Amino acid sequence: MQTPASFEYERATSVEGALASLQRLGSGARVIAGGHSLLPMMKLRLAKPDHLIDINDLDELAYIREQDGEIAIGALTRHVDLLKSELLAENFPLFRDAENVIADPVVRNRGTIGGSLCQADAAEDLSAVCSAAKAKVVIHGADGERVVGMEDFHVGPYMTAVGDGELLTEVRLPLRPGAGSAHEKVERRAGDWAIAAASAAVWVDGGTITEVGIALSAVGLTTIHLSRAEELLRGKAPSAELFAQAGEIASADCSPGADGRGPIDYKRHLCGVLTQRALRRATARALHQEA
Template identity: 40%
Template sequence: MIPAAFDYVAPTTLDEAVRALAEAGEDGKVLAGGQSLLPVLRMRLAAPSKLIDLNKVAELRGVREDGDAIVIGAMTTHYDVLRDSLVAEHAALLAEATGTVADPQIRHRGTFGGSLAHADPAADLPAAATAMDAEMVIAGPGGRRTVPVGEFFVDFFTTALGPDEVLCEIRVPKRTGWHAHYEKFNRVAQAWPIVAVAATVRVDGGSIAEARVGLANMGPTPVRATGVEQALVGQPATAEAIKAAAEHAAEGTNPPADGNADAEFRQHLARVLTSRAVSAAVGA
């Protein structure tokens, strides 16, 4: 199908992009990598009056250090996140999850911020960002504001972004010395996960000192498996202890039921995949 007609602008600065979006009002739409937006436009599930293309805004690309965090520009491609040394050193979980996104072609065009702003609860990166305690830096007509990841995802395909705001960068706490693994179950390669688990763990003296676990496709937003995290702390980094803690993975979840799986099966997968992810992270 062919998208409905729209006006197109390609600003070169973030300020220009914010002004263009504000002028468009609720009928404006931001174009990042376009891997999710373009199919939606072609199927006419969205018909914006104006498309604001961010690909020429250089300040939205790249990864840098800022004290105890690394900062990832929203327009940084998955490919660039994967090969960045700061991400590899301080946020290994993001690198692992990014490496599973779709295929190489998508990873070269799709963007880190675009995936988060799209807010598909089955996507890989929202769950990883949730487990990493990321913060979203948002720019709007009134300036910038920072939103914790737990408040950024509001509902299916819905975030805390206002209609005149742009996600400009993501702040990720450094997790140097932590172990990480991303585990997902899908029926065919490159498909959305039926369930996925993002786990990052710090081990001290053979025991688990801290843990963060994020779940994908277990509700209308990414889910933080706090029951698992609490059960892991103080336990030996063994397969038996991890499996017992993983039994809490489905607590507080509201998984969808569709043609791929019912809610009960997804809850079962959450427990199994959490055990696998944490075990793989610590080498148990």
């Protein structure tokens, strides 16, 4: 039988209460929401928190809404709600692409966006999705809130900018005209982690890519931000040749390991192909030309 090591359990009834507990308990405390990554890690003793703060009752953290030129997503929003959201599908269709292939429908009833990002597993899809979409996250702590861009969010494998005594409360996506986005994933079987996945978002104005975000899952110790490919595309007209060059950068800049999901050469090749596909589909969506 796999059972976590002993811990103390506390159910939060407010964000302020959760923060107070986290600040009092320090590094021994972990937040639990869906728990579908944390509990398996606790069973294997890869994580051994002394205290779990359960935030599942914090309904005020479960929402997807438009506000101040952004889409704001509460940290407790579950995968199933991200999948069903028409607001997200219309403005950031890469979320629906990803949510259709994240775990399985039963797991998606429990897992949350805040949990996925804070778990910071390099193989997890939403970190790449949020990186490509140029998301920012809101982190609450003792000194109020701070806003951190995805480029500064991942500080290492399973490590994020969220410190002891802090709680990620919201994800913000910038709403700008001319946006298109897509997430492309290859997995061995339904519900599995990716062999590799590529997320891309483009903003096109007058035939020119004005802004672009590209990120890869499962091919490094953290989510890979393809900043060299982004620089190449920025300010240029979208074309197959350009996307092929971006794909070559993806193959070069990823750092996959060999495992049961495949050898390194294959994964590098896959990253190139998926990056091209994601860029092609994102651009077609931006130009309303998706087949």
